[in-house]
Each structure stands twice: as structure tokens, then as C-alpha cells.
Amino acid sequence: MKLFAGCELTYDVPAPAPVVLMLRPRSGAGQWIISEEYQIEPNTPVVEYTDTYGNLCQRLVAPAGPFRIEISLTAETADSIDVALGAPFVPVEELPDDTLQFLLPSRYCQSDRLGAQAMDITAGFAPGYNQVEAIRSWIQNHITYQYGTSDATTSSVDTAEKRIGVCRDFAHLGIALCRSLNIPARMVVGYLYKLDPMDLHAWFEAFVDGRWYTFDATQKEPRGNRIVVAYGRDAADVALATQYGPMALKGMKVWVEEKL
């Protein structure tokens, strides 16, 4: 499906503040970026670099006063995601070098502390895709989705205890549980068509049977029409905007529509 998506961020900036953005999706297996448009008001110099995950990052200094960023893009996306029940676990010794970093614990995904729970949840499931799906399904059924119950310091250990959170928390928990089973797992941020309520979204990918598969613990059914914006170990790596100063986010609008 062809999607028209984007977001608008408005800030109040008391004093000039450096910002690192991740606004610019790349074309990949499930998506083709047809067009992109960036508006930054007031006009501000931007420099771009590629981080160690391959994400395109934009650096700028937001000037004092009102500040607005608007991104809009048109993308062709896959209508469904691949589901592969039975796809086997890859033994650690056969994992590609560049997936090994996604086995390590990270700020929000303390896989070193969730091993017992992962064993419980996946008991009886075949190693690999079925374990990940058991984890995804368990989260979907046991964690309550509710805005305002978590914040930027909430980690997977917190979510495992409180059993409440938002998409980012669902993804962190899924990632931490997978890693504790020696399945590489990474964070994805992006857009999802017909997400309700509409917002930026987060989900995760797990590496089984030689490739990355998409999992979304906030959804009952596997759903396609996603636009991946960035990959990382967890939310620390893939913040759409990391600000190093006292900027106040005043408003945020997100849209994902079918492009006719």
C-alpha cells in the first residue's frame, strides 16, 4: 500500500540547544521511500551522519524561540509481515558477527535479569520463531496498554513488574526476553498504518532462521504497512529527537494515511 506519513514537532526553546534527529527512513526489504520533505522553522543549518546501526542522523542547534520540524514522506510498504512458525533458532556460534551486539543487555532491556521469566513464558515452545511469538503473545495478553504509565526511565524490568506501559515498553520487554534466550533482538521505531490512537510507534525484530522477523506485541494480529525509521539496541539509540538542552516539546502531530 502506498502511504503518506509524517510528523510535526513544535518546541519552545529558551536558549539555543543542540539536537540529534533521526528523521530519515531508508528503503529496505519492506518499504520503498518515494518522496520525503523536511521543513525546519526557522531555517537552521543541518549536518547528517550515519550512526553505527546505519541510521541517518541529523545534527542541528535549535535557535531560541519557537521551533518547528515537519517531516512528511510517501512510501510503498508491504501489506503484510512475514510469519514463519517453526523457523529455527540460530545457535550463537552461527550468528553473523553484526547480530552479536543485539544479544547484549542494554539500558532498557536488562536481559541479564529476565532469564527465568523468559524460560517460563516459552516453556514447551520450539526454539526460534515460536519462542519469540510466545513472548510476543504473552506480552500482548499480560501487559496493559495505557498512556501515561511509564516515562523515559522505564525499563523492561519495570514493565515486567508493573505489567503496564506503552508500545516502547512492550518492545523493550520483548527484546529483553528474547536476548535472555540468546535470540538477537533489536528495537524499531517508525509508523504503522491505522495505529489507534495515531502516534509514532515502536516494535521489535528478532533474528531467527538467518534473518530478522518483525514482532509487535501491541497488536492482536500480524500487521503490515509499516515504515521503519530507525533501528537500535533500545529506545536510547533510536530517539527521533535527542535534545541536549531545556527545549520544551509543545506539540506533536503524527499522520499515516493511504495515498491514493
Place this chain on the structure above:
Amino acid sequence: MKLFAGCELTYDVPAPAPVVLMLRPRSGAGQWIISEEYQIEPNTPVVEYTDTYGNLCQRLVAPAGPFRIEISLTAETADSIDVALGAPFVPVEELPDDTLQFLLPSRYCQSDRLGAQAMDITAGFAPGYNQVEAIRSWIQNHITYQYGTSDATTSSVDTAEKRIGVCRDFAHLGIALCRSLNIPARMVVGYLYKLDPMDLHAWFEAFVDGRWYTFDATQKEPRGNRIVVAYGRDAADVALATQYGPMALKGMKVWVEEKL
């Protein structure tokens, strides 16, 4: 100046052919990409990766039949390029690690064979920027610009002998001469406002005084309003389209206009 630029490539494809494209500029010191649009007809799956120079590369298989790629983009560009007469040479031992590869000879820039000529051209000039400018100016005055006099196999050694070529040959010669003086130099492809006749363009950058400077041996005066599309050692690295099959390029249109 705000520029609207782009190109259209049309092909006749006798049998499905893999292609690697470099279509997607990044935002950097002298340019800010405001919007981009890609059209590929017929619609074809595309995957993107980042090469070792940081360029975004698009991989696809062109289907048999007529095939068309159109890229258009709007960019804010610097009206002038930095000129720094007197900027000093950086001794090799002080060069950043990632510039060292741009000292090595490459397919079209056989710096190992042009050392004597570089010494002649730069005799009496201060090491660093002034040497590079002496090279640039010498090429501008001694190489005749003429379409159809060189092809995809023409190297800087050929150009130094025949003294005729196009922008790519001018850049290759400049790069090879710089490298032979132990000044890192790299190839740039992109767009230049008011290039006459309009076409895709190539120039080079040299590393002096701790940063990269822009040099264009095809132009009498330093000119800004450039959009960099890709960087590399030479034209082998930065072909806008590298095709691995018998596709025939049937037409090519390039435009760079002021965006009002």
C-alpha cells in the same frame, strides 16, 4: 540559494539486469536537502545500503522492457565555496585515519605515475591549499573541455597525455596530482547550478588545514550552489548507476533551477 534539481534516466532493458544506484544526497556542511522524490517505472523493489564512504546506495533489478528512473530534489545550498589561500599542508602523520585511503592510487587516479608532473606544476607554491589551487588552475588552462573525447576507461594518465576530456577527467587528474604530493583528494559527483551545458557534474575535494575544500577545474571562478550526491576515490566508486547487464541508456535529462 534554494535549488530544484534532478535527473531522469531512461533505459531499454533486453533482459532483467541488476543495478546499483547512488541517487540520494545527504545533508552536509554546504547543503540541506529539503525534499526528495523518486520515481521508478515500472515499480520495482529497492533495497538500500550504505557503502564504506557513507554513500546511500540503492539496489534493484531492472525488469525487461522500457525502464525509467526520475529523481528530483529541493535543496538549500551555499552560494559560495570556501577559498583559503595559504591554508597549510597537513603532514601525513597528522592526517585523520579516515583520510589516508584518499592518498592511495585508484583506478582512474594513478598518483604513483604523476609525481614528477605534480612537482613541475606546483613548483614555487606553498604546500597545502596553494598547491591544490595551482593544480586546479593548471588543469583549467591546459586541458581542453570537449564532449566525446573520453570514455569509461579514460584515466588521469590518459588525460595528462591527451590534454582533453570532460569534468570527470578534469577531476581525476586533479585528484591524482594532489595525491602524488601526499594531499588526500576525493571525487565528488553532483549538481552545479548554471553548469553549461547542463549535465551531471564531477569535481574534487582536497584535505588541507584540517578539512576538505572544494575544487572544480572546469570552472574559471570558484562557484557555489552545488549539491553533492556522492563521494569516493574516483568515478568507479561514485557512478550514479552501475549496471550489471546489457541495459542501454536511451536518454538522460538533468536540471538545476532556482526554486522561487
Place this chain on the structure above:
Amino acid sequence: MKLFAGCELTYDVPAPAPVVLMLRPRSGAGQWIISEEYQIEPNTPVVEYTDTYGNLCQRLVAPAGPFRIEISLTAETADSIDVALGAPFVPVEELPDDTLQFLLPSRYCQSDRLGAQAMDITAGFAPGYNQVEAIRSWIQNHITYQYGTSDATTSSVDTAEKRIGVCRDFAHLGIALCRSLNIPARMVVGYLYKLDPMDLHAWFEAFVDGRWYTFDATQKEPRGNRIVVAYGRDAADVALATQYGPMALKGMKVWVEEKL
């Protein structure tokens, strides 16, 4: 000083287990590796790769039974580390791209939760080196060094509360506090001459005034004669041995001696 250093790890392996090692220091600003020797018993195939931090990593599958790794190396090291009181803070917008990742919170360094404490500790100190030294000195004076009080799940937030730990905990706390002040900080593991009791060691580096400086909160005085083995965001990245199976570490011997 010329040092002869090394370590011996002995394991009991119930079933074949994949291991990722980081055994191999590189030569850098403060050290020159003169010789290295590796013994792995029984003999086991090893493959090497470079991680995203530039560390050399060795992958192998430890066979069932007794398993032993011994590394020994001779290195020329700097007798002192640079101390630069007054070296200024680098504003985030001027940081090199590759240092930005060391501003982000990580598994053991939850800089997002320690900002207030960092402000308290550094109140009145000049931004930059002096802030980092204030942090280092505060840790040295307020955290008790004691073996057996922390484990592989202990993070900087835990250490800030319990005020007890070992070198790795000291380093994590220093890193987290620096990052919360927007000073890039990274974990270092390696050897330190005359460390008492002798063991593998951990410390941290902070980026001020355009370069990385060494800080060690376990020591009263700045001390040189260090051999850096690996760099990372925190201990998750720089484990000398990351094992993916039920291997039991039965013994560990570390030595650092003057090589006459």
C-alpha cells in the same frame, strides 16, 4: 615502562558452549604491544572480527571438559596519564560524530537518572575536565571498595545508592554522572601495574577539550602503566569473555610485571 602482563582463565564446560572473547589489545596513544601469545587448551578453532567500537573479538565454541585460555603480552606503556585541569567542556554541537554514542544511557550507566546527583557533585567546578575530576574524586571518597558486594547485574544507580562496589562499579558510576552532564564517557578494561590486589581492571575515559582523558576512581593518584584491552559503553560491551552456555569459571590468574 615495559610490562609483561596476562591472564589465565580456566573453565569447566559441561556441554559445548559458544564464547566471545576480547583478548587482544591494540597499540594506541599510550601503549605499544610488543608481543602477544595465546594458548587455548584443548586446541579450538577461533574466528576474529572487529566490533563497532574497534575491539578485536574472538569467537569460538568451548568443547566439553576442562578448558583453559592463557594470554600473555609484553607492552611498552606510558608511565603517567595526562592530567589537564582547566581543560574545557566541548559543547554537544561541536562533538565529533563518533563520540555522540557515549552520551547515551546504557545498561549499567543510566545517566538519565543521575542528573541531579551529578549537578550536586560538580557544583562550583568549571565545565569540562574539572567536573570529571570532581566526579572521580567524589567516587573515590564516597564509595567503598569491597569485593563480593556487587555482581553482573549491578548498575550505577545501585552503586549510587549502596555506595559500595568494585572497579567496574566505580567506572559505571563515573560514566553515568559524566554523561548526565553531556560529557561523553566510555568504559575501559585492561591491566594496571601494581594494582592491589592484582586483577583485571576497569576505569573510564571522558571526552573534554577535543580528546579522551583517563580517569580511575579506584586510585588516589593519577597512575600510568596501563594496558587498554577494550573500549565500550559499559561492561556489557567489554566483557573479556561473554559465554553463551553453562560454563563454570574455575580459576582466574592475572599478572602485570615489569619486564626487565
Place this chain on the structure above:
Amino acid sequence: MKLFAGCELTYDVPAPAPVVLMLRPRSGAGQWIISEEYQIEPNTPVVEYTDTYGNLCQRLVAPAGPFRIEISLTAETADSIDVALGAPFVPVEELPDDTLQFLLPSRYCQSDRLGAQAMDITAGFAPGYNQVEAIRSWIQNHITYQYGTSDATTSSVDTAEKRIGVCRDFAHLGIALCRSLNIPARMVVGYLYKLDPMDLHAWFEAFVDGRWYTFDATQKEPRGNRIVVAYGRDAADVALATQYGPMALKGMKVWVEEKL
């Protein structure tokens, strides 16, 4: 077989000269580096970095006067290399991203000029391994191995014409012919047991059937017991010593012995 190998380079340095070395093999599929030792006389600061191919590079400034580098290493090596007649060609669209750079022409491997010859040599051979072996065998039978017939400027086009050269020229020609058939090929430098006369050696690898295979056009039979030191596009990338100043190489000794 366990090998003890190394080399000694002695120079006469009229004035301090920067040098980039590639001395330090990594452990890989066919080799395990057990020990290494470096001697640099007089003692000189060395900094190490990793290039875009993953090679470990050492930077130093050779002081004026006599200068000596000695490397010695002990390695476990595979006694044979894999031979895979019939292993299939990988279509360009299925090649891993990081192999694509080894399809491009380079300084000494002008694959864009040797396509017709490659077609002639491989006529009738199955695409993939058999084509590469046909090329290797053709070079072995048609190019005369003779010292002193080529130099640092000699390229594959020269060797194809003159039909004479040394190991580096044999490798360049093999690489260029493979690339012209859209088979990724890369340069290898290292040590070969019982090479006669003993010297540093060069050969090439080609990517077929999803992995790299070793080919050596200087040898009648496939031979193992090799130590790979560095990989690159061609000799420009993998010089054991790249010097940026008027150093004179006064002597060179190479040894590869069985370690009993």
C-alpha cells in the same frame, strides 16, 4: 600445521618519514595466530587503526638513520584450501552488500578493460568456481613468473599484454578477469609455507556460492598453510609498508618454517 613466520625490513631513513604498516594478521577461518612479536628499532611511538577492510594498520614516523622492523608470529594454519568445482556463480542481485565493492575496477585491476579476454578464457566453463579456476589455470600456464620484470606501477592490463610478472601481477590479473565476469574478487597478501624462493606472497580470493575461495595462480596445485595478513581491492590497499617520504629499503628477510 603450526608455522613460525615473519619478516624483517631494514631501511635507511634520510629524514623523518611517516609510514603506514599492515603487519598484524587476524585469526580467521583458516588460521589461528598463537603468538606475535614486533620489534621496532629505534623505539618509535605507534598508533593502530582499522581500515575499511578490517585490516589492522600501524602508523608511525620513522626517525632519521637506520630503521628496522621485525615481525615474527606463530600460527596454526589449515593444511589445505577448499576446492569446490561446480560451485555456482552468485547473481549480482544476491551478492551481500559488502562484496559489491570487489566488483569495481581498481588501480591495478582494470576489469573494465579485460572483459573480452575473460570471456575467451572461460568459454565453455560453468559460471562460478569453474570460471575462476579456468582463469587461475590460464594465468598459471600463460604468464611467465620472473622477478624484476614488473614494478609498483604495473597493472593487470600491462601483465595481460607482456605475459610476465610476479605473484602480485598474477593476482591482479586474476582479480581483474573475475570482476569483468561480475565475480567479486579481492587481493590477499601473506605468507605461504615452502614458497620458493621464500618471500612475502600475494594471491586472490573470489566469491562464489556464498563464500570466499582461495586461488593462487603462481602454484600448480592448490596449497594450504597460508597466513593471510591483509585483504583489499588490490596492492594499493594492502602494502605491508606504505611510506610517505624518501626511505630506502635496504634489506628484507622473510621466513616461514614449520614450528615443531
